[in-house]
Amino acid sequence: MSIISDIFLNDRYWLKNTHIPSCLLDNRDFIPDTREGLCQIDLEIAQGKISSIILSDSTVIEDSFMDLQGGIIFPGFVDIHTHLDKSHIWERSPNLDGTFDTAMITLRKDTEAFWRPEDIYARMEFGLKCSYAHGTTAIRTHLDSFGEQADLVFKVFKELQTQWQEKIILQAVCLVSLDYFLTDEGVSLADKVADHGEVLGGFTYMNPHLDKQLHQVFRLAEERNLCLDFHVDENNDPNSICLSKVAETAIKHKFVKQIVCGHCCSLAVQPQEVVSQTIKLVKQANIGIVSLPMCNLYLQDRASNTTPYWRGITKVHEFKKQEVPITFASDNCRDPFFGFGDHDVLEVFKESVRIAHLDIPYSDWCSTVTKTPATLMGLSNIGRISVGLDADLILFTARYFSELLSRPQSDRIVLRRGKPINTNLPKYAELDNLTLINQKYSKSI
Numbered sequence: 046m047s048i049i050s051d052i053f054l055n056d057r058y059w060l061k062n063t064h065i066p067s068c069l070l071d072n073r074d075f076i077p078d079t080r081e082g083l084c085q086i087d088l089e090i091a092q093g094k095i096s097s098i099i100l101s102d103s104t105v106i107e108d109s110f111m112d113l114q115g116g117i118i119f120p121g122f123v124d125i126h127t128h129l130d131k132s133h134i135w136e137r138s139p140n141l142d143g144t145f146d147t148a149m150i151t152l153r154k155d156t157e158a159f160w161r162p163e164d165i166y167a168r169m170e171f172g173l174k175c176s177y178a179h180g181t182t183a184i185r186t187h188l189d190s191f192g193e194q195a196d197l198v199f200k201v202f203k204e205l206q207t208q209w210q211e212k213i214i215l216q217a218v219c220l221v222s223l224d225y226f227l228t229d230e231g232v233s234l235a236d237k238v239a240d241h242g243e244v245l246g247g248f249t250y251m252n253p254h255l256d257k258q259l260h261q262v263f264r265l266a267e268e269r270n271l272c273l274d275f276h277v278d279e280n281n282d283p284n285s286i287c288l289s290k291v292a293e294t295a296i297k298h299k300f301v302k303q304i305v306c307g308h309c310c311s312l313a314v315q316p317q318e319v320v321s322q323t324i325k326l327v328k329q330a331n332i333g334i335v336s337l338p339m340c341n342l343y344l345q346d347r348a349s350n351t352t353p354y355w356r357g358i359t360k361v362h363e364f365k366k367q368e369v370p371i372t373f374a375s376d377n378c379r380d381p382f383f384g385f386g387d388h389d390v391l392e393v394f395k396e397s398v399r400i401a402h403l404d405i406p407y408s409d410w411c412s413t414v415t416k417t418p419a420t421l422m423g424l425s426n427i428g429r430i431s432v433g434l435d436a437d438l439i440l441f442t443a444r445y446f447s448e449l450l451s452r453p454q455s456d457r458i459v460l461r462r463g464k465p466i467n468t469n470l471p472k473y474a475e476l477d478n479l480t481l482i483n484q485k486y487s488k489s490i
C-alpha cells in the first residue's frame with residue numbers, strides 16, 4: 046500500500062472493519078456476513094501477535110486503530126509445490142516449442158552448463174524475495190537430485206533455509222525418477238534427505254517396475270521416518286495411473302506419515318469409475334493433493350499451431366467432495382516448464398479460481414493456498430487466523446472476492462509479526478551478473 050499508517054508503529058493496535066474468510070478463522074462461531082463466506086471482524090494485534098478476534102463493533106473506538114473499510118485479510122500464503130532451483134533461467138534457456146519433452150531437454154542442458162552454487166543460490170534467493178514481498182510465509186521446493194547434483198542443491202538449500210529462517214519456513218523434497226531408489230545412489234539420497242530432515246520424493250511414471258520402485262521408496266521413507274511427496278501423472282494418458290498405485294502402496298504399507306501427490310492430471314481424462322475408485326483409495330491412504338494449474342495449463346495439450354483444448358488440471362471438485370485435502374501451488378517459475386510467474390500465491394489462487402471454477406460458491410477454497418497446505422506441511426501455526434498466532438497477515442483494499450481477484454493487488458500490505466514489510470519486488474537486473482542470464486537468444490541453449 047502506498048501510504049503505510051503510523052498505526053503500525055504501536056505495539057498494540059486494532060485492525061477494524063475487515064473481511065476475513067470464515068474458513069480461515071479457528072473460531073467457527075463467527076457467522077459470515079456475505080454469501081462469499083466473509084466475516085466482518087476486528088482484530089487486535091499486540092506485541093506482534095493476534096491478541097483478540099471479535100465481530101466488528103463500530104461503537105467501540107480504540108485509541109489506535111486502522112479502519113480497513115471492509116478490506117479482506119488473509120493469513121500469509123503457503124506455497125506447497127515449487128521448483129526454486131530451476132526458477133528464472135528462461136532468458137538463457139527458453140522452451141522454444143513449449144512442450145514437456147523440450148522442457149526436460151532444455152533443463153538438462155542448462156543444468157550441465159550453468160548450475161554452480163552461486164548461480165543456484167542467486168536464483169533461489171530471487172524467488173524467495175518475490176515470495177516474501179507477496180506475503181508467503183512457507184514454501185516447499187522440489188530439488189533436482191540426480192547424482193552429484195544432490196550435494197550441490199541441498200547445500201545451497203540449507204544455506205538459504207538458515208539465512209531466511211526468520212522470514213520464510215523452507216522445506217525441500219528430493220526430485221529423481223523413482224527407479225533411482227533401486228540403486229545405491231538412491232539409498233544414499235534417502236540418507237541425505239533424512240540427514241537434512243526433509244521430505245523424500247520423486248517423479249513417478251508408468252513402467253513395468255513401478256510397484257517395485259514404489260515399495261522401495263516407501264520402505265526407505267519408513268526406515269527413516271520421512272514424509273513423501275510425489276510428482277504423478279503429469280500427462281493426458283488415460284493409462285497413467287501412478288496416483289492409484291501410490292495410494293495402493295501406502296495402504297499396503299500402512300504408511301502413517303503424510304503423503305502429498307502433485308499434478309494428477311491424467312485423472313481428468315479417465316473413465317468415471319476409475320476416477321471414483323482412485324479418489325476412494327487416495328482418501329483411504331490419507332494423501333493430500335496439489336494441483337498446479339498455471340504450469341499444467343501451459344504445458345498440457347501443447348502442440349504447435351494447434352489450439353489447446355484440455356485445461357490440464359485434476360479433479361479438484363471431486364476430491365473436495367470426498368474431503369480429500371486439496372491445495373494449489375506455483376510449481377515452476379520462468380523456466381522451460383512455465384515461462385511466466387512471480388511466486389505470487391494470490392496469482393495462483395486467482396488463476397485456480399478461474400480455471401477450475403472455484404467461484405460459485407467460493408466456499409472454503411481460499412484454504413487451498415493457506416490453511417490446507419500448512420497442515421500438509423506439518424505447520425499448525427501458519428496459514429490461519431487465530432488468537433496467539435504471529436500477526437503474519439496480508440491486508441487488501443479489495444472488499445469482496447471479485448474485487449480481490451480482478452486486480453493484481455500490488456498495493457497489499459504484508460505484516461510480519463504485526464509490522465509492515467517492504468513489498469518492493471527485486472529487480473530482474475539483480476540476476477544479470479550471473480552466467481549469461483542477459484545473453485542474446487542467439488547464444489542461448
Ligand SMILES: [Zn+2]
Pocket residue numbers: 126127128187276307376377
Ligand atoms: Zn513440480
